Amino acid sequence: MxxxxxxxxxxxxxxxxxxxxxxxxxxxxxxxxxxxxxxxxxxxxxxxxxxxxxxxxxxxxxxxxxxxxxxxxxxxxxxxxxxxxxxxxxxxxxxxxxxxxxxxxxxxxxxxxxxxxxxxxxxxxxxxxxxxxxxxxxxxxxxxxxxxxxxxxxxxxxxxxxxxxxxxxxxxxxxxxxxxxxxxxxxxxxxxxxxxxxxxxxxxxxxxxxxxxxxxxxxxxxxxxxxxxxxxxxxxxxxxxxxxxxxxxxxxxxxxxxxxxxxxxxxxxxxxxxxxxxxxxxxxxxxxxxxxxxxxxxxxxxxxxxxxxxxxxxxxxxxxxxxxxxxxxxxxxxxxxxIWPDSVAPFKAAILNLKQGDPTTDALCEDLYGKLRKVALYDDRSERAGVKFADADLMGHPWQIIIGPRGAANGLVELKRRATGEREELSLDAALAKIGLNAS
Incomplete structure (x- = not known):
């Protein structure tokens, strides 16, 4: 969605x-x-x-x-x-x-x-x-x-x-x-x-x-x-x-x-x-x-x-x-x-596009969303990053996949676990493997 x-x-x-x-x-x-x-x-x-x-x-x-x-x-x-x-x-x-x-x-x-x-x-x-x-x-x-x-x-x-x-x-x-x-x-x-x-x-x-x-x-x-x-x-x-x-x-x-x-x-x-x-x-x-x-x-x-x-x-x-x-x-x-338990969360993950309009960021987000549309919410709004972070925390998605221009250019995303606040930068495949999703 x-x-x-x-x-x-x-x-x-x-x-x-x-x-x-x-x-x-x-x-x-x-x-x-x-x-x-x-x-x-x-x-x-x-x-x-x-x-x-x-x-x-x-x-x-x-x-x-x-x-x-x-x-x-x-x-x-x-x-x-x-x-x-x-x-x-x-x-x-x-x-x-x-x-x-x-x-x-x-x-x-x-x-x-x-x-x-x-x-x-x-x-x-x-x-x-x-x-x-x-x-x-x-x-x-x-x-x-x-x-x-x-x-x-x-x-x-x-x-x-x-x-x-x-x-x-x-x-x-x-x-x-x-x-x-x-x-x-x-x-x-x-x-x-x-x-x-x-x-x-x-x-x-x-x-x-x-x-x-x-x-x-x-x-x-x-x-x-x-x-x-x-x-x-x-x-x-x-x-x-x-x-x-x-x-x-x-x-x-x-x-x-x-x-x-x-x-x-x-x-x-x-x-x-x-x-x-x-x-x-x-x-x-x-x-x-x-x-x-x-x-x-x-x-x-x-x-x-x-x-x-x-x-x-x-x-x-x-x-x-x-x-x-x-x-x-x-x-x-x-x-x-x-903070939703994984088993019932409305969306397993949120995809946060931090630079709407940047070709590389948009392309990575769109490709990922196309593969995860049944389980992920794609925040594609033209809003500030802080607004997107606040809404993602408010809605309680177990995982946030954060994509910005620098990371997208290098094939990397930032993964945040809502329950603990833990963040780490990973390759897209590694991030999906960690949260139990398969984008292939």
């Missing part, structure tokens, strides 16, 4: 309405623009970010054995009346009527709809277990939306739903999804801790929220050092040996982790001081086991092994994809701007 022709409207001023770092930087870096209270349009760079996050989430859901579906955003109220949640959910639910005066709603979550879809299609215990997920826009009418995409009214979310024939199977599925989440967050470049949580309006008696560590986090968290330096990517979902996953399950469920609301001083006091860790955290995922709460209420039963009616045991699993975009910035930024 050429910056001179793109809809990436960077701004120098700090927006007065933005109270936290992610909100300020998403506006300044031209990722989003507010259209109404708590509702944002995602501009090209922001959409690339959103898609990169969603792709990692999708890959890990697929690896865990979940299958992707796409459900409507508008749901009939009758489904929620069946489950008993229609009146209980509160004003966060946007209730509407269609032209025939039928009660409808903009879905804040999909337990009822997925239960209805499965009761139409699955008739025998032999067809279970199953997990279905989607990545879809949702709406909750927050009374005071704030903090940009961190607490908006419209949000992009991965929600998954599991169906098992008994508690033992449901618990295995629950732990597999926990592990899929830890693998996901590791790939996204953040440290996440699973913590026992309240079930809220979803219901049930088992729930964990996933907290990523960030200095500007919304709550204080306390956890055991066992969560540190774990390579969840080494977990093999396809292994026939239960012990291959068992040690990861043990780390996730057997060690202390709590938000300040659930912090137990007595238990905390029994942990060796060398293992105690504290920090600030942001919730970016939540999972629930709620048994037959919805299957019984909505009369979804399958034929069991004994020929009798069996109500499937269910769970649901959410990751805030758009919220994750803000959380990543909260976890990784400095005074100059965003």
């Amino acid at each position: 050429r910056l001179s022709q793109s809809l990436i409207p960077t701004i120098k001023e700090v927006p007065s309405e933005a109270q936290i770092a992610s909100h300020r930087l998403m506006l300044r870096a031209g990722l989003v623009r507010q259209t109404s209270a708590g509702i944002y349009a995602w501009l090209p760079a922001g959409l690339r970010l959103l898609n990169n996050i969603a792709d990692i989430v999708r890959e890990e859901q697929d690896a865990a054995g979940a299958q992707e579906v796409l459900m409507p955003t508008i749901q009939p109220a009758t489904l929620w009346q069946e489950s008993g949640r229609y009146e209980d959910y509160g004003k966060e639910m946007l209730r509407i009527k269609d032209r025939h005066e039928r009660d409808m709603l903009y879905g804040p979550t999909n337990e009822e709809m997925i239960t209805d879809l499965y009761r139409q299609s699955v008739k025998s215990y032999k067809e279970l277990p199953q997990v279905a997920y989607q990545i879809q826009w949702k709406f909750r009418d927050e009374v005071r939306p704030r903090f940009g995409v961190m607490r908006g009214r419209e949000f992009y979310m991965k929600d998954a739903y599991s169906f098992d024939i008994d508690y033992e199977g449901a618990f295995v599925t629950y732990r597999r999804m926990m592990l899929a989440y830890m693998r996901t967050f590791q790939r996204l470049g953040v440290k996440a801790i699973p913590m026992v949580a309240d079930t809220g309006p979803i219901g049930g008696d088992l729930s964990h929220e996933f907290i990523i560590l960030a200095p500007t986090g919304e709550s204080q968290v306390f956890y055991d050092a066992a969560f540190e330096d774990v390579d969840y990517g080494a977990a093999n979902f396809d292994s026939a040996k239960p012990d291959d996953l068992g040690r990861f399950f043990g780390i996730m469920t057997d060690n202390y982790a709590a938000t300040e609301e659930k912090h137990d001083l007595d238990v905390w006091g029994k942990i060796d001081d060398s293992r105690k860790r504290e920090g600030r955290g942001i919730e970016i995922g939540h999972i629930f086991y709620f048994g037959t709460k919805y299957s019984k209420a909505m009369n979804f039963a399958v034929t069991g092994p004994d020929g009798q009616k069996l109500f499937p045991e269910m769970g649901s699993y959410g990751i805030g994809v758009s919220r994750m975009a803000g959380a990543l910035i909260e976890a990784s930024h400095d005074e100059a701007g965003i």
